[in-house]
Amino acid sequence: MLTGSYDLFMVFISFCVAVLASYTALDLSGRVATSKKNAVPFWICGGALAMGIGIWSMHFVGMLAFSLPIPMGYDLTITLLSLALAIIASGFALWMVAQPEMPWTHLLIGAVALGAGIAAMHYLGMYALLMQPGIVYDPLLVGLSLVIAVIASASALLIAFRLRRNTAYVKAWRMGASLVMGGAIIGMHYTGMAAAGFPEGSFCAAAIDGLDNNWLASLVIVVTLAVLGIALLTSVLDAKMELRTDALSSSLAEANKELTHLALHDNLTKLPNRLLLEDRIEQSMQKVKRNGGIFTLMFLDLDGFKPINDAFGHHVGDKLLEQVGQRLTQRLRATDTLARVGGDEFVLLAEVDNATDASNIAKQIIDLVNQPFQVGEQELRVSTSLGIVMYPADGADQQELLMNADAAMYHAKASGKNDFSFFNTTMNAGALAQLNLLQDLRRALQQDEFVLYYQPKFAANGGQIVGAEALIRWRHPTRGLLAPGAFIGLAEKSGLIVEIDSWVLKQACQQMGEWYAEGYLDWCVAVNVSALQLSQPRFVDSVQAALEQNALPAKHLIIEITETMAMNDVDASIKVLERLANIGVGVSIDDFGSGHSSLLYLKNLPVNELKIDRGFVNELQHGAADEAIISAIVDLGQALGLRIVAEGVETAEQQAFLSSMKCDVLQGFLLGHPLPAEDFIGKLAEKRTAS
Known part of the structure; x- marks a missing residue:
């Protein structure tokens, strides 16, 4: 080998x-x-x-x-x-x-x-x-x-x-x-x-x-x-590419999960929002149609929440809402759905066997909410009014159920609050009227149905006119001329107040611009602004634009905000009011004395005048207490260098007293009723001639 x-x-x-x-x-x-x-x-x-x-x-x-x-x-x-x-x-x-x-x-x-x-x-x-x-x-x-x-x-x-x-x-x-x-x-x-x-x-x-x-x-x-x-x-x-792809897929899945959760839950309370609630109502309706049975919807509104929110600020109000949601969620059944559908409004969806079960749940909720809440150093107390509907007896779809539950809740609130009411068909009339009015209100903006009336303001010493306050009226096609009290609350609740306020501001500046061009160089026009409008990021810009479009000097416009608005979020109010002051616009605190002002904050607010709440003026003839309050407000205003305006002057006695108190400006039906712009100057001329 x-x-x-x-x-x-x-x-x-x-x-x-x-x-x-x-x-x-x-x-x-x-x-x-x-x-x-x-x-x-x-x-x-x-x-x-x-x-x-x-x-x-x-x-x-x-x-x-x-x-x-x-x-x-x-x-x-x-x-x-x-x-x-x-x-x-x-x-x-x-x-x-x-x-x-x-x-x-x-x-x-x-x-x-x-x-x-x-x-x-x-x-x-x-x-x-x-x-x-x-x-x-x-x-x-x-x-x-x-x-x-x-x-x-x-x-x-x-x-x-x-x-x-x-x-x-x-x-x-x-x-x-x-x-x-x-x-x-x-x-x-x-x-x-x-x-x-x-x-x-x-x-x-x-x-x-x-x-x-x-x-x-x-x-x-x-x-x-x-x-x-x-x-x-x-x-x-x-x-490596597969690992990165898997990591990206995992991240996208997590992000989608988080986005879905955000889309279906309230940011503040983390409770289900209206979108998720409607889906669960639909599921419950389908279940009842398949298997029989009933379920209840309860519409909850907190009694006394707004005064707390106004007095202590939104941050305290938000904490209170969070605690309400947590307390109710912890004590209710796991099968129940509690959702937040608006400000201080909640809706509970629960399976029940009969109306007695629904009553027991409502009583439990009322007892839970009645217990005090500790928010920071504040012990806060609220109550709740509930409206109850039963499916299928009280509505054919979820919109009808929610509307009827809302109507029942308002009935409970009107009956004394801190209680519950089951829905009945007689409650629908008020809810339907509100819904129709809201539809009309939206149409009114589009069809220019609003008009401004102007109530004159007079110098207390001498009686000469110094300007006017712009007051909105609604020429409703079927209900006639409506005062603000008939629709402003609904406008604020629906958010339409922002558009309405913008319209009022533009119209008032346009009219004052015409009067200024006609030679009324000492007049000012006052415009009331809502809290929602004041919080708009471009509010001051819109004010400046309205002035420039009508060639109106800024000092001839006064923005009126309520005392409660000013105190609600003082830091934010100061920033907005300082910007208004910087462009020369006057700022007035309306209804002064009716809120909960802090003198420490008040002295820092860039305001020009205080308007004494008409409630004090109306009660002048009933005792010395209101006289003392008005005297104190005048002294305070003068000490702060502010102009004092008294509204609601309806008698000669009131006029005499307010003049003696050295108020600067008077306003009221005794001196002049609100008038359309085209009648304003003519009526004033007639009044002077008559006097």
Whole structure:
């Protein structure tokens, strides 16, 4: 027999290639297992190519490490066929690993098939030498190499299947497993090489026209390393991309969840909002239609909340609303839905068996709300009025149910508050009237149904006119001329007051601009502004624009706000009023004495005048208390350098007293009724002539 020898360096290289191919196989098996379904075929095909080249390269480098004392070469066709076998076997292995389960029977069948494929690749590669007369094999060693191939294949499949998921320390485990698998593959290869014998006088027929092993080793190693490197790099990059995609998907899912929660819950109390409440009402209605039964809706409104909000500010009011929501939620049943649908309005949806159950729940709510609330250092007390409807008796849809519950709540409030009322059809008239009035109010803005009346204001000393207060009236198409008391409250509740206030401001500035152009240079026009309008970010800009459009100097406009408005959020009020003062607009505190002013804040407010509340003027004839209050207000105003205006003057006695108190300006029906602009100057001229 011819004696062969091995290049130990090339043997070491073959081992390294085997380990690298094993690691690539394990990594690619992980990509196959974790990829989306439509990407699996591409990873199997690409992985089979990379793994097949790696396994075949190890075998071929191992053969190139072997030399005989004769020229050697390899037949190209047979060599490529052995490469194809390696690729097919690798593809089969990846397909096995991609399966969701691998029972022992499948593992055994797969190991035999894969081992046979690798052995076939090896012995076909040996056959590529085209040795003459032929290679003599030791049957025992050949059998041992086949056993090693099957065991190595079984180990490789089992390890790849177990390490295909990205668990903790998976890379370290894959590296260790690669060393074991590489050693097993090398063991099979060199056992197969040891089984081969070459008789004396043999020659290699492929040495003439086949591949020359002098340069083939370098080419195979370079190509293999490039293919395996690209495969690994692609796998790593894809894994990172998948992790980023998963992280992004997770973040988007979390963001969508948060946005959904925000869209369906009240920002302040975190309770369900009207949108979520309507959805749950709809679900409850469908449930009743399918299975029978009843449920109740209760409309809750807090009694006494507005005075607390006005006296202590919005931040205290908000804290109180939060505590009300928390207290009710903790004590109600898990199946109940409590929603906040507006300012201090809540709605409860609850399954009940009868009206008695609804009454018991309503009593429990009233008792809970009646208990004091601790907000900071303040102990606050409120009560609640509830309106109750039952489905299906009191409404066919959710809008009707809510409207009827609201009507029942107003009935409870009108009946003395801190109680509940069940809905009946007689309550609908008032609610329907309010709804119709709101529709008319929206139409009035579009069809220019509002008009301004002007009530004159006179100097207390001398009686000359100093200006007028602009007062809105509504020329309703069917109800006639309506005073502000008939619709301003509804406008404030609906938010339409902002548009109405803007219209009043523009009209008043336009009229005062005309009077100014006609020579009434000492007059001022006063315009009442709501709290909602005062809080608008561009309110001061709109005031300045109205003045500029009508060429009206700013000092001829007075903005009137109530004492309660000024004290509600003092810091915010000061900022707005300072901006008005900076452009020259006068500011008046209306209804002074009726609220809860702090003198510490009042002295810092940039205001020009105080208007004594008409309630004190009306009661002058009934006792000395109101005289003392008016005297104190006048003294306070004069000490602060403010102009004092008294409104509601209806008798000569009132006029005389207020003049003696050194009020600056008087206003009231005794002196002049509110008039349309076109009648204002003419009526005043008649009054002067008559007097």
